[in-house]
Amino acid sequence: MKARGNYIKEVLIHEEQLQTRVKELGAQITEDYKDLEEDLLLIGILKGAVVFMADLIKEIEIPVMMDFMSVSSYGKGRTESSGVVRILKDLDEDIQDKNILIVEDIVDSGLTLSYLKDIMLRRGAKSVRIASLLNKPHRRKNEVKIDYCGFEVPNMFIVGYGIDYSEKYRNLTYIGALDESEY
Numbered sequence: 001m002k003a004r005g006n007y008i009k010e011v012l013i014h015e016e017q018l019q020t021r022v023k024e025l026g027a028q029i030t031e032d033y034k035d036l037e038e039d040l041l042l043i044g045i046l047k048g049a050v051v052f053m054a055d056l057i058k059e060i061e062i063p064v065m066m067d068f069m070s071v072s073s074y075g076k077g078r079t080e081s082s083g084v085v086r087i088l089k090d091l092d093e094d095i096q097d098k099n100i101l102i103v104e105d106i107v108d109s110g111l112t113l114s115y116l117k118d119i120m121l122r123r124g125a126k127s128v129r130i131a132s133l134l135n136k137p138h139r140r141k142n143e144v145k146i147d148y149c150g151f152e153v154p155n156m157f158i159v160g161y162g163i164d165y166s167e168k169y170r171n172l173t174y175i176g177a178l179d180e181s182e183y
Contacts, residue, residue, distance in 0.1 A: 007182035008159070013151055013175035018133075018161055021150045022052070025131060026059020029101065029148060039063040041098045043120075045112070046070040046089065047170070048105030051162030052133040052150075056103060067093045073112050085115040096124035105163050106134040106153075110142035117144070134158060134175065151175075157183060 033040050040060075044053040046068050057064055070089035100120050107113055113130055120128045131148035138155040153175070159165050160172030165183060169176075 007179035008169075008172075008176035009156075009179040010177045011174050012153060012156075012158070012177055013161075015173040018150075018174065019055070022055045022133075023059050025148050025150060026056055026061070029056075029131065030059075030061045033062055033099065033101075036062070036099060038099065039065050040101055041093060041095065042066045042101050042103050043091065044068045044103045045105070045116070048162050048164065049103045049133070051170070052105055053103040056131065065093065067091050069116070071112055071116065073109070085112050095120060097126050100125045100128045101148075102128065102130045104130065104132040105161075106136060106158060107132045107144060107146055108136045108139050110140045110144040113144045114142040133161070134163075 040062060042053060042057060042064050044050060044066060047070070053066070057066065068089065069087065069091055071085055071087050073085045102113065102116055102120070104113060107130075113132075117128050117130065129147040130144065132146050133150040135146055135149050135152045136155060136158070137152065156177040157165065157180075158175055159169035159178050160175045162170050163175070164170045165178055169178070
């Protein structure tokens with residue numbers, strides 16, 4: 001599909017599949033956390049996880065709080081992690097003694113999530129779990145446990161449903177593989 005600069009080589013996950021899986025993940029999270037005495041704190045990783053998190057919280061049937069962090073191990077226009085994780089926007093909430101669910105768009109190298117999970121635990125979180133829409137295990141450099149995983153994807157450059165390339169393609173309602181000619 002090539003229309004107005006939209007270079008999608010292949011649609012990997014259709015909108016209906018995304019919505020079905022998000023509902024399933026919401027139900028699983030609800031079940032796993034239903035006996036908590038305190039609210040669950042979802043931490044969305046900006047910007048890629050915004051669309052997934054917005055849909056996910058609507059499917060979780062227990063009280064939740066939310067906050068956001070912006071971190072980067074990529075640079076603008078890069079397709080490979082630099083290996084250095086930088087916090088660009090930190091949390092507004094104190095996470096001491098809270099149950100945390102980090103919501104991420106895609107786990108690729110695992111560097112960012114390993115770093116974030118470690119930071120959350122050092123800051124005194126009671127528990128830290130990870131929900132990721134996509135998992136790309138072929139590129140893993142740091143092992144990280146994904147507690148709630150939407151889909152496993154092949155080693156292709158993925159865009160859509162919040163995931164970008166150079167700030168483009170976030171608004172796609174599906175997950176697609178970006179044509180190499182675009183990057």
